[in-house]
Amino acid sequence: MSRSLRRLAARALHAVDRGLAQATLGDRFEGGLITFLFHGVFLPGERIDPARIDPYQRTTTADLEVLIEHLLAAGYRFVTPDEVATPGLLAAGDRCAMLTFDDGYANNLRLLPLLSRYRVPVTVFVASGYVERGEAYWWDVVHREGVARGLGAARIEAEKRRLKGLPVTAQRRALIDAYGPDALKARDDLDRPLTVDELRALAQSPWITIGNHTVDHAILTSQPPDEQRRQIAGCQAWLQDVLGEAPMIVSYPNGNYDAAVLQAARDAGLRLGITTVPRRTPLPLRPADALTLGRFVIDDHQDVVERARACRAGLNLRHAALRRRRPGY
Ligand SMILES: [Zn+2]
Known part of the structure; x- marks a missing residue:
């Protein structure tokens, strides 16, 4: 298909999904857990030197404010992984949201004022080897x-x-x-990992949950079984050592997982695992979903409110198509 045809098809799909969102928002269709994936946190208007930094997403604190306000106005409440995993706490029909940040970028410290202002919890998934080595x-x-x-x-x-x-x-x-x-x-303040001290400061916040993102950001499905285990359990052990507590949730790097990875996560004591499959997770949490929670991405060029509506909607063709593909974050 030529590029202009592809663009046309994408626009048509977009228009259909907008209509579907219009038709499938509201009490009959909504409910469950929607989780969003972010990486770095930038300031509005901040200059990002393209010769040095190429973030997947240029999410700004202003984008996050828009998203938080939209979801609160739509009757969502922001929950922690602990709340999601606690039996009997969340019920069918509850509208819940989680904000997650992968990798452990130092710029995630910028979240703190925003989180206390809105009283919103978020999860930061740390690749422990990067923090430990400062790479x-x-x-x-x-x-x-x-x-x-x-x-x-x-x-x-x-x-x-x-x-x-x-x-x-x-x-x-x-x-x-x-x-x-x-x-x-690491050179730039904008794309370096947290230092160990910064990680400790971040973890002290009542609004922050620290999660496991493996030791080396390993694509787990590309590693032999003993390396899968070392990557997951090693991150648990290091965070336990540094923070006094091991995570209860893991984010699989790039979203890649298979049965062996899930078993390694279970064996390391993890209760929740999160993927990059764009789907809502039904509530109350079913045991079969606990290690494969869905997650949505808001890319740079997308309108935050429109994306949030698409994720809330009962039906979305683009998400349905993406669910069939390999993950990519
Ligand atoms: Zn990552």
Whole structure:
């Protein structure tokens, strides 16, 4: 299909979904848990130097305010993973929402004033090895070094795709071979991980739940079984050591999971697991859903309120299509 045809099809699908949202919002259709996935947190109008930083999402504190106010006005309440997992607390028909932030970017500290103002809890999923080593996330290194070498966007994306599926040690080796050991050091305040002290400060907030995002942001389905276990259990142990408490929820990097991954999560004591499958999770929580909660993404170019309405809606064709595809965050 040509690009203009694809654009036309996407616009048509969008229009249908807008109509479906209009028709399937309200008491008959809504209810359950809707969860949103974010990564970094930026300030409105903040300059992001494209030569250094390429965030998946440029979510600003203002976007989050719009989303929070929209959901509160629509009768949603923001819940913690603990509340979701507590039997008897949430009932069918309850409108619940969770906001989650993956990776553990230092800029997530910017959430704190907003959360206390709205009294909204969020979950931050930390890749513990990055925090421990103070290293830039590998995909940010590929971007920064790729731009510095004059590679175009397509080649940088291809390199990210190539590295994504590698076992963790091979991926690290490839980065050091290509860019040198110093390239892994975090440089920018905008895309570095939390320091250990910052993580402790964040975890102190009554509005923050810290979750497991593996040690090395490993795509778990690409790792052998013992490495899957090491990635999940190692993150649990490190966070227990640093924060005095191990997480009860895990976010699978890139959304990839399989039966062995779920078993490894269960064995590590995790009670909830979260994917990137765009679906609402029925309430009260069914045991079969506990380790595969759905989650929605709001991308840069999307209107926050329209996206929120699509996620609340009883029916959405784009989400239905995405549910059949491989995950990608
Ligand atoms: Zn991640």
